[in-house]
Amino acid sequence: MLFLPFKYAIMKLVQLLIIERMIIMKPKKLLSFVTATAILSTLISAGTVHAATKEDVIKHLTDSTKIEGLAKNAFRIVNQYKSDKWTNIKVVSQKNLYDFDGKLVAYSIDVQNGETGAKGYIILSSNKENEPILESAIGTYSPYTELTSKLKDKTDITYIYSGILSYSIKYTDKNASNRNFAKAASNYKYFDLRDNKEIDNNTVKSMTEEAKTKEHKAKNVTSAKKTWDMLSGENVKEENIAPDYNPLSSSKIKNNSSYLYHKVISGVPDYNWYRGCAPTAAANVLAYYHHSGVPTGNALIDELAAAMHTDSNGGTSISNERPGIKQVAANHGWRLAIFTDPRGKGEDESPYGDFRDEIDESDPVFCSLQNSRYGDGHAVTGVGYEYQGTDYEYVIVHDTWSTTPVDVAINYNSSDIGDPSWMRIHSKN
Numbered sequence: 001m002l003f004l005p006f007k008y009a010i011m012k013l014v015q016l017l018i019i020e021r022m023i024i025m026k027p028k029k030l031l032s033f034v035t036a037t038a039i040l041s042t043l044i045s046a047g048t049v050h051a052a053t054k055e056d057v058i059k060h061l062t063d064s065t066k067i068e069g070l071a072k073n074a075f076r077i078v079n080q081y082k083s084d085k086w087t088n089i090k091v092v093s094q095k096n097l098y099d100f101d102g103k104l105v106a107y108s109i110d111v112q113n114g115e116t117g118a119k120g121y122i123i124l125s126s127n128k129e130n131e132p133i134l135e136s137a138i139g140t141y142s143p144y145t146e147l148t149s150k151l152k153d154k155t156d157i158t159y160i161y162s163g164i165l166s167y168s169i170k171y172t173d174k175n176a177s178n179r180n181f182a183k184a185a186s187n188y189k190y191f192d193l194r195d196n197k198e199i200d201n202n203t204v205k206s207m208t209e210e211a212k213t214k215e216h217k218a219k220n221v222t223s224a225k226k227t228w229d230m231l232s233g234e235n236v237k238e239e240n241i242a243p244d245y246n247p248l249s250s251s252k253i254k255n256n257s258s259y260l261y262h263k264v265i266s267g268v269p270d271y272n273w274y275r276g277c278a279p280t281a282a283a284n285v286l287a288y289y290h291h292s293g294v295p296t297g298n299a300l301i302d303e304l305a306a307a308m309h310t311d312s313n314g315g316t317s318i319s320n321e322r323p324g325i326k327q328v329a330a331n332h333g334w335r336l337a338i339f340t341d342p343r344g345k346g347e348d349e350s351p352y353g354d355f356r357d358e359i360d361e362s363d364p365v366f367c368s369l370q371n372s373r374y375g376d377g378h379a380v381t382g383v384g385y386e387y388q389g390t391d392y393e394y395v396i397v398h399d400t401w402s403t404t405p406v407d408v409a410i411n412y413n414s415s416d417i418g419d420p421s422w423m424r425i426h427s428k429n
Helices: 004-024 027-046 054-078 143-148 201-213 221-231 277-288 297-308 318-331 352-360
Strands: 089-098 104-113 119-125 133-138 154-161 167-173 189-192 260-264 336-339 365-373 376-388 392-398 408-411 419-427
Touching: 054 089, 054 104, 054 119, 054 133, 054 221, 089 143, 089 154, 104 143, 104 154, 143 154, 143 167, 260 352, 277 297, 277 318, 277 365, 277 376, 297 318, 318 336, 318 365, 318 419, 352 365, 352 376, 352 392, 352 419
Parallel strands: none
Antiparallel strands: 089 104, 104 119, 119 133, 133 408, 154 167, 167 189, 260 376, 336 419, 365 376, 365 419, 376 392, 392 408
C-alpha cells in the first residue's frame, strides 16, 4: 500500500498532467490519454500500484540490520572468553542458506574483529523455533565463502545448508554452451563443498524429498526463545553477559546458571579428512594419548579405516566403529575401555552432562552425529564445551575438514545436530 501523503501527491500530479495535456492534445488522442490517466489515478487511489518509497527502503535495511545485529550479539557472546575480546565486530558478508527444497533455513555471516582483524563466521537460524546460533568459529570466514571462491567455473549459485557441518551449493556451469538451458530448474547442478565433488541426481532427489518433511527446530522451543530474546537485546555488552567459568581453576559452584562454563582440551590433533570421517575422528582421539607404538597421521587413519571396514566413499557403519578402534589399539598392545552406554540400560544414550564430564577429565570424545545431514551423518572429535544452564549448550569439535578452523562450536539443542552419540575411550594400560 502507498503511504497516504505520498499517494495523494501522486494523484494531484496526475490531475495536473491531465489538464496540461488536454490543452495541447487533439480530440482523438485526448480521449485515450484521459482514459489511461483516469485508470492510473483509480489504481493509485485503491492502493494497487506500489511505488518504491523511502519507508520501503528503510524497512528492507532494517530487516538486514536486524540480522546483522543478532549475529554481532551472538558472536560477542560465544567468544567472550577469548583473550582478544570481540567487542568491535564488523559484518563482512551475509549469505542466505536454503535447504534442498528451496526453503530459507539460516544465514551464514562472516565477521571481522575491528581491533585485531581476526576473521570468524556464525550460522544463524532463520527460524525462531530453532536455536539461533547453529555454528560458530574463529580463524576464517565461512566454508561458503572460502570454498566457493575457488570454484571459478560455477555461477548462479544458491547456498544450501543441510545440517550441522554440511554445506553445498546449487549452480549452473559458467562455461555451458546454452546458459538458458543450463539455468532451467531441472538442469541445475549440485556440489558438496565438504566432499569437493558433484552430488549425483539420485542423491539430490532423495535429499529434496527429505527436506520437504525435515524440521529445523530446537529440541526445546521455550529454551530457544530465551536465547533469541537475549540476542535481540539492543545492547549486549560484556558486563551483561554471564561471567566465564573454568571448572578446573575456579571456586565458583558448578552448574550455577549465572555463569558461562567453557573448556577446550589442548593438544588434541585436528587431522584433515582422509579415507573417511570416522577413522579420521578416531585417529584424533587415539593420537592424543601418545601410546607407545601407535602410529599417527595418515598411517593411523589407514589402519583404522581397514579395521572399521570404511568403504571407498568414506562411509563407515556405526556397528564397526567401536570394534575397529579396539582392534587397532590391541594391534599395538594397548587395552582400551570404550563406553557407548553410559546409563547401563542397553541404549546408546548421549546426555550433554556425560559429554561435559569427559571433557572435564581431559578426555576427548568420539562423536557420531547421525542424521545431521540428509542421507547420512558425520563423525567428529569432541574437544570442548560451552554452556550456561540448560538453555545454552554447545559442543566444541574438530570436524575433520581442512576448510574450517581448529575448533568449531555446534549447537547441541538444535535438531540440525541430528542424533548424537558419544564414544568414551579410556586407556586400561
